[in-house]
Amino acid sequence: MIPQLKPRQIVLLGISAACVVEMVPGVPGLLTTAAGLWLLIGAPVAVWYGTAARAVSRRDSALLLSLGLAVITDMVVALGVNTVLPWFGQAHPLTTIALGGGAALVLIALGAFLPQAGWDQPWRGAAGRRPRGLAPVGSLGALCLLLSVAGPIRLNNGFSGAVSCAALVAIAGLLVLLLVRRRQYPEAVLQTGLYIAAAGLLLLNSLRGWFITGHDIQREYEYFRLTLGGSLWNVHAYPNPYNACLSITLFPVDLYRLTAIPDLYVFKAVLPLLFAATPVLVYRSVRNVAPQLVALLSAMFFLAFPTFFTDMTFLGRQEIAFLLLGCAMVVLTDSGRALGRRRLMFLALAVGIVLSHYSTGYMVVATLAVGFGADLVWRLLALRGRRRPRRRTRSDHGPSFVSWWMVAATAVLALGWAGPVTHTSGQLRTTLSDAVQQVLHFGQGQSGSSDTAYSLFGGAQVSPQQRMDQFQGQIEQQTAAKRAAGDYLPLRVVQQYATPVVAQQELPPTSLGRLLDAVGINVSTVNGLLRQGAAALMQILLLVGLVVTVRARRRVFRPSRDQVTLTVGAVGGLVLVTIVPQLSVDYSVLRAFQQGLLFFAPFLAAGTLWALRWAGRRTVPLTCALIATLFLDLTGVVPTVLGGYPAQLQLSNSGQYYDLYYSNESERVAASRLMQQLETTRTPNGGMPVVQAESFTFNRLQTVLTGPVVGNIYPTVIGTDTYVFLGATTVRTGQVSVSYQGDRITYRYPVALLNTYKNEIYSSEGAEIYR
Numbered sequence: 040m041i042p043q044l045k046p047r048q049i050v051l052l053g054i055s056a057a058c059v060v061e062m063v064p065g066v067p068g069l070l071t072t073a074a075g076l077w078l079l080i081g082a083p084v085a086v087w088y089g090t091a092a093r094a095v096s097r098r099d100s101a102l103l104l105s106l107g108l109a110v111i112t113d114m115v116v117a118l119g120v121n122t123v124l125p126w127f128g129q130a131h132p133l134t135t136i137a138l139g140g141g142a143a144l145v146l147i148a149l150g151a152f153l154p155q156a157g158w159d160q161p162w163r164g165a166a167g168r169r170p171r172g173l174a175p176v177g178s179l180g181a182l183c184l185l186l187s188v189a190g191p192i193r194l195n196n197g198f199s200g201a202v203s204c205a206a207l208v209a210i211a212g213l214l215v216l217l218l219v220r221r222r223q224y225p226e227a228v229l230q231t232g233l234y235i236a237a238a239g240l241l242l243l244n245s246l247r248g249w250f251i252t253g254h255d256i257q258r259e260y261e262y263f264r265l266t267l268g269g270s271l272w273n274v275h276a277y278p279n280p281y282n283a284c285l286s287i288t289l290f291p292v293d294l295y296r297l298t299a300i301p302d303l304y305v306f307k308a309v310l311p312l313l314f315a316a317t318p319v320l321v322y323r324s325v326r327n328v329a330p331q332l333v334a335l336l337s338a339m340f341f342l343a344f345p346t347f348f349t350d351m352t353f354l355g356r357q358e359i360a361f362l363l364l365g366c367a368m369v370v371l372t373d374s375g376r377a378l379g380r381r382r383l384m385f386l387a388l389a390v391g392i393v394l395s396h397y398s399t400g401y402m403v404v405a406t407l408a409v410g411f412g413a414d415l416v417w418r419l420l421a422l423r424g425r426r427r428p429r430r431r432t433r434s435d436h437g438p439s440f441v442s443w444w445m446v447a448a449t450a451v452l453a454l455g456w457a458g459p460v461t462h463t464s465g466q467l468r469t470t471l472s473d474a475v476q477q478v479l480h481f482g483q484g485q486s487g488s489s490d491t492a493y494s495l496f497g498g499a500q501v502s503p504q505q506r507m508d509q510f511q512g513q514i515e516q517q518t519a520a521k522r523a524a525g526d527y528l529p530l531r532v533v534q535q536y537a538t539p540v541v542a543q544q545e546l547p548p549t550s551l552g553r554l555l556d557a558v559g560i561n562v563s564t565v566n567g568l569l570r571q572g573a574a575a576l577m578q579i580l581l582l583v584g585l586v587v588t589v590r591a592r593r594r595v596f597r598p599s600r601d602q603v604t605l606t607v608g609a610v611g612g613l614v615l616v617t618i619v620p621q622l623s624v625d626y627s628v629l630r631a632f633q634q635g636l637l638f639f640a641p642f643l644a645a646g647t648l649w650a651l652r653w654a655g656r657r658t659v660p661l662t663c664a665l666i667a668t669l670f671l672d673l674t675g676v677v678p679t680v681l682g683g684y685p686a687q688l689q690l691s692n693s694g695q696y697y698d699l700y701y702s703n704e705s706e707r708v709a710a711s712r713l714m715q716q717l718e719t720t721r722t723p724n725g726g727m728p729v730v731q732a733e734s735f736t737f738n739r740l741q742t743v744l745t746g747p748v749v750g751n752i753y754p755t756v757i758g759t760d761t762y763v764f765l766g767a768t769t770v771r772t773g774q775v776s777v778s779y780q781g782d783r784i785t786y787r788y789p790v791a792l793l794n795t796y797k798n799e800i801y802s803s804e805g806a807e808i809y810r
Contacts, residue, residue, distance in 0.1 A: 047155045050085045053077060054146050061139035061297055068299050075298030078142045083109030086146055089154035094384040096375025099226060100323055104384070106316060107366035110290070110359060111391035116145050117289035118394075121272045131270035133289075135296045142297070172224035173231075179216065180235035183209045187239035191246035191689070200679065200690035203243055207674045207690075210236050214339055214670065215663045221331050229335065230319045237342050238315040240674070243689040245311040245352035250702040250739075251303060252688075253353025257700070257738040259287040260306055264742060267292050267302065274461045283461040286359035286395035306355055314351060314358035317637075318342045320365030325641045327372040329596035336644035336662065337636075340577070343670045346633040348689070349696070357630070360396035363388050364403065364637055371440050371601060378438065385440075386448055393452045398626050400453040401467065402612060402634055407446045410601075410608035414439045417604065440601040470621055503540045503784055510779045511538075514755045526758060528796060533754040536789035541774050543695055543785065548682035555681065562683035569672050581610075581639055584646025595645040602641070609638040695783070698768040699776055702739040705805025706767050710743040712801070713764065713808055717746055722760070729761045733775050736766030753777065754792055763793055763809040770807055 060066050060074035084105040091104040117133070120141040124132035183206060190203030217224070217232045224232075251260045262281050266272045266288045274282050282288060291305045300309060318338040326334035341347065351358055367388040370381050393400040457464035518527055545563060548555075552562040588594050589603060598606075616622045616631045636643070647665065651658045671677050678684035679691070686694030688701070717727055727746045734750035741748075744764070749756070752763055752775065765788075769775050775788040793799070793809045801808035 045155075046085075047150060050082060051147055051150050054082050054143050054150065057082070058139055058143035061135055071297075071299045075139075075294070075296075075300075078139065078146070078297055079113050079293060080106070080109055082146050082150075083112045086150045086153060087112070091384075093154065094370055094376055094380045095373045097323075097327075097373070099230060100327075100369050100373060103316065103320055103323060104366050104369060106313075107363050107388060107391065110313070110362065111387070111394070112145070112149075113142070113293050114285040114290050114391065114394050116141050117293045118272075118285060119145075121289065125271075133266065133270040133272065133292050133296065138293055138296050142293075170225050170228050172220060172228040175216065175220075176213070176224070176228050176232045176235075179209065179213050180232060180239075183213055183235055183239040184242070187242045188246065190243055194247065194690075194692055195249055197692065200692075203690050204676055204679055206239060206243060207671065207676050210239050211667050211670045211676075215667055218332075218335055218339075218659065218663050218666065221335055226326075229331075230322060233319050233322055233335075233338050233342075234315055237318045237347075238312055240342060240348045241311040241315055241352050242308070244348055245307045247688055248701050249704075250707070251306065252702065253700050254350075254738075256306060256353040256355055257741065259284075259355050260302075261741050262288055263291045263302070263306075267295065274463065278462050278465075280397050280457070280463045280466055281356070283457065283463040284356040284394075284396055286356045290359065291355075307352075310355045310358050311352050314362055317358075317361050317365045320362070320369055321637060321640055324365065324368040324372045324637075325644070327369070327374075328599055328602065329641050329645075332659070332662075333596050333641055333644045333648065336647060336666070337640035339666050339670075340643050341633075341636045341640050343666070343673055344577075344629075344633055344636060345673050346627075346629045348674060349687070350627075350630065351633070353700070354630075356396040357399055360392050360399035361634065361637065363391040363395060364399065364634070367392070368637055371605075372599065374599070378440070381440065382442070382445060386445065389449045390452060393449075393456050397453070397457055397463070397467070399634065400449075400456075402626070402631065404446070404450045404453050405612050405615075406605060406608040406638065407441055407449055408608070409611045410605040411439075411441050411443060411446050413604040413607040414441065414600065417600065439604070440599075441605070503542075503782075506779055506782055507538070507540050507784050507786060510777060510784065511753075511755065514751075514753055518756055527755070528757050528759060528792075530755070532796070533757070533792065536754055536792045538754065538786040538789060541785045541787055543685050544693070545684055546678065546682045546686050546691070546693075549680060551680060552682040562681040566678050566681065566684040569677070573669055573673060577643060580646035580650060581643045582646070583649060584642035584644065585610075585639070587649045588642060588645050595648045596641065598641065602638075606639040606642055609635040695776075695785075698772070698774075699735040699783070700739065703767055703805055705803050706736070706740060707743055709801060709803060709806035709808065710740045710764065713762065714743065714746060717762070729758060730764055731756070731758065731761050732764040733766060733769060734778060735776055736764065736768070739766070751777070752788075754789060757792070757796075763797060765790075765793075765807040765809075767805040770803075770805065 054077075057074035057078045060070060061078070066074075084102070087105040087108040088101055091101040091108060092098075095101050095104055117138060120132050120137050124137060129137070186202055186206035186209055190200065190206050193202050194200055213232055213236050217229055217236075221229060251257055258281055262277065262279070262284075265277060265282075272282075272285075272288050272292075291302070291310075294300060294305045294309055295302050298309075318341050321341045322334045322338040325337040329337075351361070367385050370384050370388070373381070389400075389403065392403060454464070457467060515530065521527055522530060548562055555562050555565075584595075585603075585606060588596060588598050613628070613631050613635050616626055617628050647662065648658065651661050651665075654661050675684075675687040675690045678687070686697065688694060688696040691697065692701075713730065717730070720728055722728055729747045729749060730744060731749045731752050732740070732744065733752050737744060737748055737750040749758075749761070752765075757763065769788055769790075773788055773790065774785050776783050776785045778784075797809040799807060800810050
């Protein structure tokens with residue numbers, strides 16, 4: 040008789056089998072992918088589940104928390120392999136055998152000693168009958184995912200965005216279904232629906248382009264390639280904050296080596312699919328303390344905020360950091376386990392956040408510090424006031440979750456990693472120094488990012504022309520000395536060529552848009568008002584929700600004191616990022632709001648329900664209508680149907696993001712040919728000639744343009760003996776964009792200057808090169 044294996048034995052045998060698959064050459068790709076995903080995701084989740092179940096009280100919470108611990112384990116194991124093997128003479132440690140063997144050894148050791156209680160819990164009941172609602176949610180979810188993959192593929196092949204638009208409508212329908220049927224569907228089905236909606240929304244953007252597409256992801260991919268190329272992570276060779284983020288260096292190398300997933304799709308698919316669990320974490324963290332409707336609305340506000348689907352897929356390091364921060368919020372709001380265990384688990388997750396992304400770590404430290412201070416004030420006011428509260432919860436009686444030593448420990452982790460360990464804290468010091476000067480001289484000097492226009496605390500705005508004037512003056516001042524030495528074209532020459540600012544182009548009105556225009560409704564104005572109105576509405580509802588949940592007699596839910604104080608910390612950080620120009624430039628206001636939603640989403644949901652309380656039984660239908668309207672407008676469906684608004688990347692082959700971040704084959708071919716030519720060309724001093732390219736073009740092509748490159752082609756900085764590379768956007772539209780003080784300025788480029796003072800040596804539909 041064959042003895043029955045226990046769950047622990049099954050997991051350990053599975054780890055061993057996956058390790059063997061990784062070690063044997065010539066294994067089919069699909070088997071390698073399955074083995075790698077088991078080693079990096081499945082097995083760590085199973086191994087950590089028992090430990091997670093001791094920090095949180097629900098099975099789904101433990102499963103989600105185990106996912107976060109799995110990611111941290113992968114980063115730490117890869118860091119250990121990268122650190123230890125060179126001691127034994129292995130100069131290139133990040134190989135498949137080393138990473139696979141290291142992962143297997145660590146997981147077997149952990150699996151042998153960590154608690155196994157509850158290992159079978161996530162799968163218990165799987166043999167029973169199908170959960171109610173799984174069929175409609177699964178069917179509609181499958182349609183959403185199918186359309187979300189087909190849509191960007193069609194766009195990448197030059198077709199229209201109709202399929203992507205249909206995907207967004209289907210996702211909106213899925214969200215409404217979850218809201219309407221929330222009482223009939225079990226928690227697992229609701230969370231599955233939220234995950235599918237988030238995954239579909241992210242894939243619509245992340246799968247755009249056949250190459251790396253986006254802003255920060257281009258530099259992230261470059262540092263990943265540097266780590267992969269040498270099979271070694273060496274932060275001291277490239278001391279940049281990006282290189283200190285293990286989420287975009289060691290973790291993707293681990294995924295690439297062990298799963299055989301192409302490196303492009305590690306960034307374009309795997310990281311977004313992991314991040315898609317974050318709205319589920321928002322739901323779970325809010326559900327711990329609030330009714331189901333509040334929890335669902337919180338998750339939907341998180342994924343409907345524009346930064347979620349327009350920018351987060353281009354911020355791989357922040358995707359992983361937000362996933363771990365979501366896990367931390369689940370631990371914080373689950374009061375069903377011992378406080379000490381929860382605090383230790385929170386700090387373990389804080390380690391992962393610090394290793395993943397520097398700015399998120401700094402913001403968490405600031406939020407904890409302000410929240411701890413708010414808690415002290417709360418307690419002092421309670422001691423001074425002799426009134427007894429109307430009703431007190433257990434959390435009000437007991438100690439706060441956030442203690443002084445947790446704030447200190449998180450700060451030490453963040454500053455220690457950026458300082459003594461990686462020596463990448465230069466940007467932090469510069470930002471803080473500039474921010475302090477701006478606070479001391481408030482209202483003078485540098486202006487903030489234009490993102491502050493969406494904030495209630497944004498203040499006066501600077502026009503694009505004013506920013507261009509500031510940029511031009513700064514460039515002239517910086518280049519004066521070298522211009523005098525003859526390195527740049529004379530100022531009297533370049534001043535003859537104007538660089539007028541160009542407004543962002545809008546989609547032409549559709550037939551429906553023209554119909555509305557005919558009756559006196561300007562669709563461009565309507566779209567702008569809807570966007571500004573949505574931003575103002577969310578902020579107002581947040582403030583209302585914070586007040587009514589703390590002070591009103593009829594509360595939508597009763598938040599814990601920790602939730603309130605940390606929300607105060609998050610809102611305080613958001614206000615600070617908004618009003619201090621340097622902070623708004625270095626850390627986007629919109630990204631700060633997206634991070635803040637992990638803390639204050641339930642108050643935004645509570646404010647919404649409180650504002651609609653007059654509708655009685657019609658509150659839920661009105662809520663569904665509000666969510667669907669916000670979602671369809673913010674994701675670009677409404678502007679696409681009407682026209683009169685800038686095109687969005689996930690729906691169109693035009694628009695600012697497409698022009699700046701979408702790489703095409705003709706550009707890459709031109710850049711490759713230029714590099715081949717320059718390899719055999721030398722300047723009088725023996726070096727390789729310098730190439731000048733517009734900064735966004737260089738970012739798109741930085742894996743190809745590997746020689747000395749200056750990311751600026753503004754007429755004032757055109758060198759007398761440099762190559763000038765014009766990318767596809769400039770060739771097609773005659774426009775160039777620059778990033779200045781956190782904003783993008785687009786201007787008409789004077790190509791006549793190049794035609795007069797340089798020689799064109801290459802021309803195609805996607806690029807032109809001058810010498």
